[in-house]
Amino acid sequence: MVAPGSPTVGVLALQGDFEAHRGLLEEIGATVREVRVPADLDGLDGLVLPGGESTTMTLGIEREGLAEPLRDLIGSGMPTLGTCAGLIVLDRGHLGLLDVTAARNAFGRQVRSFEARLDLAGVGDGVEAIFIRAPWATEPGPEVEVLAEVDGHAVAVRERDVLAVSFHPELNGEPRLHRWLLDRIAERGGAAAAARPTTTAGGSP
Ligand code: GLN
DSSP: OOOTTOOEEEEEOSSSSHHHHHHHHHHTTOEEEEEOSGGGGTTOSEEEEOOSOHHHHHHHHHHTTOHHHHHHHHHTTOOEEEETHHHHHHSTTTTOOSSSEEETTTTOSSSOOEEEEEEETTTEEEEEEEESSOOEEESOOTTEEEEEEETTEEEEEEETTEEEESSOTTTTTOOHHHHHHHHHHHHTTOTHHHHHHHHSTTOOO
């Protein structure tokens, strides 16, 4: 069902935990479209690249001809959230949309699944972050802001309206990163601009 005035967010649904992102986005008022082929990108206001397995996801992106349309859209400023494998897929060795190099499984392959409380500048404090065979981001370029670190390693980075994190906010219903995405859409004058007054007290009409 399409709520009037609600932003439409595409969730890449080739592989990985896209369902959990869908649920969280719908809870905070977005209309969600699963993206599997280039035509699914038409008319979107924002994008989420979920966690999963970055090699499988990258092969799927190539197979479906999604790489160029994703580069065009995100490169031209579409607000985007990447989580875990999504961070890897965005990095300079893959889609080249985030000026970092992701180190895969950087905390160790199997055992290093853990939780941490993080303060993410501009997103929220005390974020309960679940890490599962997570990457971290290395060699951030000059436009990249590191928002949070674990043991001195960047686990949340932002470049303009692309936010990428090593953890899984969708698994514990942490809504503030997805809200950040809707806020960026609203700032760009996307459909969320119409939706904001119902969700934010004191918003201008
Ligand atoms: N280890 C995975 C990869 O390298 C990412 C893990 C995840 O998304 N939870 O693709």
